[in-house]
Every structure is written in C-alpha cells, then in structure tokens.
Amino acid sequence: MFGARTDALVPTRRRWLTQRRIEAIEGYLLASPWFLGLAVLTVVPVCLSIYYSFTDYEIIREPSFVGLKNYRKLFTSDDQFWRSLGNTAFMVFLGVPVHMVVGLAVAMLLNQKVYGLPFYRTFFFLPSQISGVALAYLWGWMLHPQFGLTSIVLKLSGVQAPNFLQDPNWVKPAFVFLGTWGIGATMIIWLAGLQGIPETFYEAAQVDGAGRLRQFFSITLPLLTPTIFFVLVTGIIGTFQIFTQAYVITNGGPNDATLFYALLIYRHAFQYFNMGYAAALAWVLFIVVMVLTLGQLKLGRRWVYYEAERTDE
Amino acid sequence: MSSVAIPLDRRAVGTTRGGRVLVYALLIVGSLVFLFPFVWLILLSLQTLKQFYMWPPELIPNPWVWSNYPNALQLFDFGRYFWNTTYITVLSLIGQTIVSAMVAYSFARLRWPLKNFWFVVMLATLMVPPQVTLIPLYIIWRDLKGLDTYWPLIVPAFLGSPYYIFLARQFFMTIPLELEEAARIDGASTLQIIFRIMVPLSIPLMLTLSLFSVLAHWNDFFAPLLYLNTKSKFTLQLGLLVFRGQYETNYPMMFAATATIVMPIVAFFFVGQRYFIKSVVLSGLKG
Numbered sequence: 001m002f003g004a005r006t007d008a009l010v011p012t013r014r015r016w017l018t019q020r021r022i023e024a025i026e027g028y029l030l031a032s033p034w035f036l037g038l039a040v041l042t043v044v045p046v047c048l049s050i051y052y053s054f055t056d057y058e059i060i061r062e063p064s065f066v067g068l069k070n071y072r073k074l075f076t077s078d079d080q081f082w083r084s085l086g087n088t089a090f091m092v093f094l095g096v097p098v099h100m101v102v103g104l105a106v107a108m109l110l111n112q113k114v115y116g117l118p119f120y121r122t123f124f125f126l127p128s129q130i131s132g133v134a135l136a137y138l139w140g141w142m143l144h145p146q147f148g149l150t151s152i153v154l155k156l157s158g159v160q161a162p163n164f165l166q167d168p169n170w171v172k173p174a175f176v177f178l179g180t181w182g183i184g185a186t187m188i189i190w191l192a193g194l195q196g197i198p199e200t201f202y203e204a205a206q207v208d209g210a211g212r213l214r215q216f217f218s219i220t221l222p223l224l225t226p227t228i229f230f231v232l233v234t235g236i237i238g239t240f241q242i243f244t245q246a247y248v249i250t251n252g253g254p255n256d257a258t259l260f261y262a263l264l265i266y267r268h269a270f271q272y273f274n275m276g277y278a279a280a281l282a283w284v285l286f287i288v289v290m291v292l293t294l295g296q297l298k299l300g301r302r303w304v305y306y307e308a309e310r311t312d313e
Numbered sequence: 314m315s316s317v318a319i320p321l322d323r324r325a326v327g328t329t330r331g332g333r334v335l336v337y338a339l340l341i342v343g344s345l346v347f348l349f350p351f352v353w354l355i356l357l358s359l360q361t362l363k364q365f366y367m368w369p370p371e372l373i374p375n376p377w378v379w380s381n382y383p384n385a386l387q388l389f390d391f392g393r394y395f396w397n398t399t400y401i402t403v404l405s406l407i408g409q410t411i412v413s414a415m416v417a418y419s420f421a422r423l424r425w426p427l428k429n430f431w432f433v434v435m436l437a438t439l440m441v442p443p444q445v446t447l448i449p450l451y452i453i454w455r456d457l458k459g460l461d462t463y464w465p466l467i468v469p470a471f472l473g474s475p476y477y478i479f480l481a482r483q484f485f486m487t488i489p490l491e492l493e494e495a496a497r498i499d500g501a502s503t504l505q506i507i508f509r510i511m512v513p514l515s516i517p518l519m520l521t522l523s524l525f526s527v528l529a530h531w532n533d534f535f536a537p538l539l540y541l542n543t544k545s546k547f548t549l550q551l552g553l554l555v556f557r558g559q560y561e562t563n564y565p566m567m568f569a570a571t572a573t574i575v576m577p578i579v580a581f582f583f584v585g586q587r588y589f590i591k592s593v594v595l596s597g598l599k600g
Contacts, residue, residue, distance in 0.1 A: 024425040025425075028425055030419035030507075031415075031416045031425075033412045033415070034475075034478060037472025037473045044449070045447075045449035046441060046446060048448075048449035109339055109340060112336055122579070124347045126351050126579065127351060138354060141564075149353075152370065181350060185525070188521050226487070227483075230479070230480065230483060237440055241443070262442070265442075269448065279448070281444075282442055285445075286440065286445050290437060293436060293437075294433075
C-alpha cells in the first residue's frame with residue numbers, strides 16, 4: 001500500500017504524482033481510521049443530538065420539534081443549571097491546579113534513582129486503579145462522619161471534624177482532596193514527559209553551575225510544556241465529566257452542592273426521561289468546554305515548546 | 314536500531330546525604346498515604362459484616378474471614394466475566410495501539426492539506442462530552458442490531474481514539490527528524506518508519522498508551538452497562554454491580570470482589586513497570 005520512497009525517484013509518466021502528493025495521500029490513508037471514526041462515532045451522533053435538543057423527546061415516543069423551548073427554559077428558569085455550572089467551575093479552578101501540581105511533584109520524586117523504585121511507583125499508581133463505583137464507596141466510607149478515616153484522624157488531633165458529606169461548603173473540597181489519590185494516571189504522563197528530557201541537558205547545566213531550582217525552571221518546565229498543555233486540557237475536560245462520585249456518594253447533595261453538570265444531564269436523560277432537554281444541556285456543556293479548550297490551544301501556541309517541529313512552508 | 318537503554322538516574326538528588334534522606338522520607342510517607350485506601354479495601358474485605366459496622370472502627374480483621382473471597386467469587390460468574398473482560402480488553406488494546414500510532418504519525422510528520430484544521434477537529438472531538446453522543450449512538454447500534462454484542466465495545470478502538478492519537482502525536486513531535494530522513498533515503502516505507510522507528514523510539518509512550526487502554530477497558534462500567542443485557546456476556550465491572558444489587562451492602566464481600574478485579578491490573582502494572590525501567594528508550598539523540 002505504501003510503496004518505498006525510492007519508487008518516486010524513478011521517472012514515470014505520472015508527473016502529477018509528486019513527492020508532495022504521495023505524502024498527502026499517505027497522510028490521509030494513515031489517518032483514515034480516525035476519519036471513519038469521526039463520521040460514525042462523532043459527527044452523525046452529534047448532528048442527531050442537535051436535532052434532539054430542539055425537540056420534546058421522551059425515549060418511548062418519537063421526537064417532536066419544539067424550537068428553542070429547551071434552551072429558553074435552561075437559561076431563564078432552571079436554577080439547577082446555573083448551580084451545576086458553578087459547582088463544576090469550582091472543581092476546575094480548585095481541582096485541576098491542585099492535581100497537576102501534586103501529580104508533577106510525585107512524578108519528579110519518582111524520577112529519581114532510588115532503591116525500590118518499582119514498588120514506590122506502583123504504590124502511587126495503585127489507588128487510581130480502584131474503579132469508579134468501588135472507589136466511590138471507599139470515598140464515601142472515608143468521609144463517613146462517624147467511621148470515616150478523616151473524621152477519626154481529625155478527632156484524634158482534637159479538631160471538630162466537619163461533616164464532609166452533609167456540609168455544602170466542605171463536600172467539594174473533600175472531593176478534590178480525595179481526588180488526589182487518583183493522580184496515578186496523570187502521574188504516568190508526567191513521568192513519560194520527564195523521561196523525554198535528555199539527560200545531557202542537566203549535565204550541561206550542572207557544568208555551568210546551575211542549581212536544582214534553576215534547572216527546574218530553565219530545563220524541566222520549558223521541556224515539559226507539551227505535557228503541561230496536555231494534562232491541563234484533559235484535566236479541564238475530565239472535570240466536566242465528574243459523575244460517578246457525585247452519583248454514588250452524595251447523589252448531588254447536600255443542597256445540590258455536588259450537583260455537577262454531568263449528573264444534571266444524566267438526571268434529565270435517564271431519570272426524567274427528557275432526552276430533548278438533556279440533549280440541550282449536553283450541547284451547552286459542549287460549547288462551554290470547546291470555548292475553554294480552544295482558548296487553551298490559542299494560548300498554548302505562545303508557551304508550548306516542541307523540540308522538533310516541522311512546519312508547513 | 315539506533316536506540317539505547319539509559320538508566321533512570323538523570324538527576325541524582327542524593328548528592329547530599331540530607332537530600333537523599335528527604336527523598337526517601339517523602340517516598341515512604343507518600344507511599345503509605347497512597348497505598349492506604351488499597352490496604353484498607355483489602356482489610357475491610359476480610360472482616361465480618363458485624364466488625365465492619367463496629368464502633369470504634371477496627372482496621373485489623375478479627376477473625377480473618379478469608380472465605381469472603383471464594384464466597385464473593387461464587388456469587389457472580391467470575392470465570393466467565395473474567396474471560397469476557399479479557400477478550401474485550403485485548404482486542405481493544407490491539408486496535409488502539411496500532412491505529413493510534415498510524416494516525417499520530419500522519420498528524421505529527423506528514424504534510425497534507427487541511428491537516429491543522431483536522432487536528433483542531435480532533436481536539437474538538439476530544440471535547441465532545443460523551444453525553445452528547447450517547448443517546449444517538451445507542452440508537453445507531455440498535456438499528457445495526459449491535460445491542461447485546463461486543464461490537465459497540467470493541468469497534469471504537471479500531472477507529473482511532475483522539476486521546477491516544479493526541480498523546481502519541483505530541484510524543485512523536487519530540488523525536489528528531491534526522492532518523493526517519495535517513496531511513497527514507499535507505500528506502501523505508503512509511504509503515505516501516507512508523508512501526509520500526511517511531512514506535513520503538515516511543516516505548517515509554519506506547520507502554521503508557523497500552524496501560525491506559527487496558528485499564529480503560531478493564532474498568533469500563535458505563536458502556537457495558539449500556540450495551541450488554543445477557544448476563545453471560547457481562548464484564549467484571551458489570552458483574553460486580555449485579556453482585557451488589559443482589560446482596561445489598563455486604564461491604565466485606567463487595568470489597569473482596571473488587572480487590573479481585575483490581576489484582577490483574579496490579580500484576581499488569583508490575584510487569585509493565587519492569588519494562589519501563591529496563592528499556593527507557595528516549596530518542597535517537599542518544600543512539
């Protein structure tokens with residue numbers, strides 16, 4: 001399928017088949033599985049869901065067109081919509097930076113030459129592998145006002161423990177705190193990024209007398225920018241997907257404090273069976289996430305550095 | 314292949330004794346903190362229900378109820394669910410790694426019209442919340458008679474996952490161009506360059522992707538829940554839910570079943586971890 005490049009050096013009658021065109025054809029062919037996926041897994045379903053968002057659609061009945069009704073209701077008379085957006089924003093602004101900093105710190109710690117490294121890495125990684133529902137139960141258990149670990153620790157140190165699961169002010173920070181246990185997955189991305197930094201750079205810096213702090217800010221951080229960019233973008237997107245914990249542990253409570261956006265959509269779709277309204281909610285979510293990410297991408301051009309970038313001339 | 318396994322020691326913090334002590338202290342304390350939920354899970358899984366609800370809470374099982382494990386596994390069809398889950402996980406892994414490497418190479422290196430546009434489109438699809446496509450996809454699979462089969466769970470892996478493609482592309486872009494240019498002069502085809510140069514030079518990344526892929530499918534709960542109806546076709550996660558529903562809040566048993574599901578992942582990571590360390594192949598620069 002993809003002939004050797006030397007073929008192109010042989011003069012042929014097909015003059016239009018230039019090196020450049022062969023490359024373009026190969027490019028499209030190699031990317032074709034994704035193009036197919038784009039069509040059937042994304043474009044078609046997304047178009048259908050746009051249509052649904054303009055309809056009243058209870059699962060068992062056919063959708064009926066109602067124009068902007070769903071969107072009007074959402075922006076003007078749905079307090080829960082604004083509440084869930086605020087809750088999710090809280091998690092983005094507190095959770096994403098905290099988990100990024102902790103994740104990088106742990107990855108740097110695990111990028112040292114120490115004895116028992118495989119064990120340390122596995123230990124830090126393991127908690128992120130306890131799956132959704134089971135992890136949620138474990139969280140719920142930990143935050144339990146009577147039996148929970150946090151309560152026990154705080155009581156032993158003489159502090160009156162807040163009832164994390166009942167106090168609207170504490171439940172989200174508690175989620176962020178427990179979420180740091182799950183940084184194992186992003187820690188591996190950080191680690192892969194750190195290991196992609198050539199050792200020679202640090203050796204050269206040491207010869208030049210650069211201290212550890214200087215090395216971090218002048219070598220590690222700049223060369224990690226692709227990783228930082230990736231973790232930031234996926235972190236924001238992932239935060240908008242927070243569902244299982246809120247669904248299993250608090251079911252959106254107390255007082256809607258953990259009514260996150262994904263949970264609101266789930267409720268409308270699978271508890272109130274209002275597919276049209278749920279589709280409208282999903283579309284607003286999509287637009288919010290898209291604006292945030294495209295913003296990051298634009299900003300990213302200014303601060304993300306690639307070692308070998310091949311630009312179109 | 315011009316690649317070299319380099320040792321992990323790139324910045325030995327322990328040039329001073331104090332620094333070394335600090336690193337070990339942080340590692341040990343951190344490990345304990347991170348390991349605790351897992352230890353707790355296992356300890357709870359070995360308690361009696363009575364002890365589980367005792368106040369003040371007790372950590373160490375008394376007595377050690379090892380029979381929670383065989384009992385828990387008997388309560389749901391573990392062997393069958395294990396096979397089902399492995400089947401889905403392995404097929405998805407094959408699809409995801411091969412396709413991601415190909416698509417990522419195309420985006421990282423080849424020049425084709427509208428590439429940057431399609432890259433933005435890919436990032437946009439990464440942003441499409443699953444909630445948006447969920448209902449239409451379910452109806453599409455229903456019309457294709459794909460409900461209650463593994464097709465909806467496996468096919469997407471062969472159609473390129475934007476997440477993995479993005480990650481692979483970012484990594485490929487950091488690999489120097491000179492190597493593949495040399496290979497091209499030697500007459501290597503694009504597929505050869507991808508699978509004999511780019512992929513071997515990206516071992517840490519490919520392992521990372523494999524790990525993510527395996528974990529995602531092993532732990533996936535929502536898609537099997539949505540698409541599988543017949544009990545004999547269930548995955549472990551789905552089986553676990555059934556177990557929970559039938560034997561309400563028998564937490565020690567549930568945690569025993571959960572621990573059993575987590576174990577293969579632990580084993581997988583330990584194996585991968587060894588490989589991470591032994592052959593951290595970074596880039597042709599060091600060849």
